[in-house]
Amino acid sequence: MALPDFLVIGVPKAGTTALHAALARHPALFLPTVKEPKFFLSAGPPPARGGPGDAQTYQEHVWRRGDYEALFDPAPEGALRGEATPFYLYDLDAQNRIRRLLPKARLVVLLRNPVDRAHSNWTHLWAAGLEPERDFVRACALEERRRAAGWADFWHYVSLGRYGEQLAHLFGLFSRDQVLLLRYRDLRDSPAETLDRVCAFLGVETGLVDLVPAQNVTPFVADTPVNGVLRAVLRTGGRVGHHFPVPVRRAVRSPLLGALQRQRGGRPTLTPEQRRAVLPYFVDDIARLQELTGLPYDDWLTVGLEPETID
Template sequence: MARAPQPDFLVVGAPKAGTTALHAALAQHPQVFTTTPKEPKFWLCDDAPPPHWCGPGDRHSQQEWIWRRADYAALFRDAAPGQVRGESTPFYLWSRSAHRRIAAELPSVRLIALVRDPVDRAYSNWMHLWSDGLEPVADFEEAFALQDERVERGYAPFWRYRDLGLYGEQLAHLRTLVDPARLLVIRYRDVVDDPGGTVDRACRFLGLETGLVPVIPRDNARPFVTPGWRSRLLGPTVRASAALAQFAPPEWWRRASRPLTGLLAGGGQPFRPHLTPEQRARLLPAFADDIELLAEVTGEDFDDWLSTDSRGSYLQREQRTG
C-alpha cells in the first residue's frame, strides 16, 4: 500500500539552537529523505496563507511558506519507499496552533526539539537579523526589550527574541497533545560537543541505522557586523530592498541582496562579542522561571543556563572543544 505523502518526523525547533545543523546531518543519511525547502512552515498555517507579517523582510520571506496542502504533500512524493521522511521548521515548537494541528493530523509522527541557553539563543537570533541588515537596533538588550511592541505591530515569529526561548512552556503544552515517547529533546551543547553521538541518538529515535553520519555540519553562523558607517548606510538600504522584494519572486531578493549583505559584513569580524556577565544578569530573569519548568518537564538539569558566563557562538564553542 502506498504511503501517504507526509512526514515521519519533524525537527520542530528552536530557531538558532542547531536545527539547521542537525537537519543537514540527517539529510546525509541514506535512509532519510528531507524536503526542499528545509522549512516549509506548513503546520504554522491553517490551510490559508500566512498572516501579513510586517517586520523588515517579513513579507518577502512569507512568499516561501508552503500553505497549500497539495503543495506540502508534493514535497514528500520523491522519497524512496524505505526512506524515513522529514522536514525541519524551527517555529513549530513555539506555535501552540502548530502543536494542535500536528497532533491531530500526524498521530504517529516523531518530533525532535533542540534547546539552547535561551539568552545565547536570543543573542544569536538578534545577531542573525542584525548581520543581515534587517534588525535596525544596534544594541541587543534594547532590541530584546522591543519584543512586545513588535508583536503588537505584527512582526513575524523570528523577531520574538524572548518567547522563542521559553522551551518549558512550549514543551509542557506539546506534551499534553503528543505522547512524550514520540518527542526527543536534544541540547545544543551536545550538537557542538558530541556531534557523532548526537546524530546517532537522533537516528536511534527515528529507527535508523547508526554510525553512518559521523559529523554535523557547522550551523548557519554569520560574521558579526560591527555597528558603524556600514550598518548606518547599508542597513536602511537592505530593509528598503527587502520591502520591495515582496513584489518579486523570492529568488530575486536572494540574488539582489547578496552584494548588499556582503558589503555589510565586509567590515565585520568572524566572532561576535561575548555578552558580559552584567548583560546576562539583566536578561536571565526573563527566563529563570521557564528554565525551572523545563527541568520539571524533561527531568534534566539546566542550572548551567543560569550562569552569567557567555558561551559564545557555534564556531567559538567548537574551537574550544576541538
C-alpha cells in the same frame, strides 16, 4: 499520501539547520531540499505584513497541502520522511495542527541556553541588516511592542526561549516517547553520539552519520556609519521587496548584503551586564522546564556565551 514520519520542531538558532544537513546524509532518511517549509505555521495563506523582511519570508511558506506533500514525493521507498521547521515548538497552533495530521509523528527538539539563543537570534537579524535596534537588551524589551505590531515569530527573542511553556503544551498532545529532547551543546560537542541518539530514536541504523556541518553561522557585522547606511537600505528593501520577483530581490539584495558582511573578525559577545539584564525573563521558565522534564538546566543560570559554531 507523502507526509513526514518525523519533524525537527525546535528551536531557532540551536543547530536545527546543521541537524537537517546531517540527517539528510543518512540512507534511510529523506529530508527535502527545502529546509523550513513552515507548513504547520498557518491554516491557510500566511500573513502578508510584519516586521522588516517578514513579507518575503511569508512568501516562502509552503502552505498548500499539495505543495507540502510534493516535497516528499522523491523519497526512496521505505525511507523515513522528515523536515525541520524550528518554529513549530513555539507556535502552539502549529503543535495542534501537527497532532491532527500527524498524530504518530516522532518529534525532535533541540534546546539551547535561552539567553544565548536570544543573542544569536538578534545577531542573525542584525547581520542581515534587518534589526534596527543596535542594543540587544533594548531589542528584547521591544518584543511586546513588536508582537502587537504583527512582527513574525523570529523577532520574539524572549518568548521563543520559554521552552517550559511550549513543552508543557506539547506533552499534552503527544506521548513523551514520541519526543526527543536534545541540547545544542551536545550536537556541537559530541556530534557522533548525538546523531546516533537521533537515529536510534527514529529507528534507523546508527553509526552512519557522525559529522555535523557548520551551517547558517552568522557573520561579523561591525556597527559603523557605512554599515548603518547599508542596513537602512536593506531594511527598506525588507519592507517593499515582496512586491518584486525573487530574482530581482536577490540581484539587488546580494551585493548589499555582501558589502555589509565584508569585514572579518570576532562576533559581538554577550557581556555579563547584558546577561544579567536578560536572564530574568527566563528564570521562572527554566524552573518549569526542569520540573516538567526531570532534567537539569540550572547551568543556564550561570554559563557564559556558547561558542558559535553551528546554528
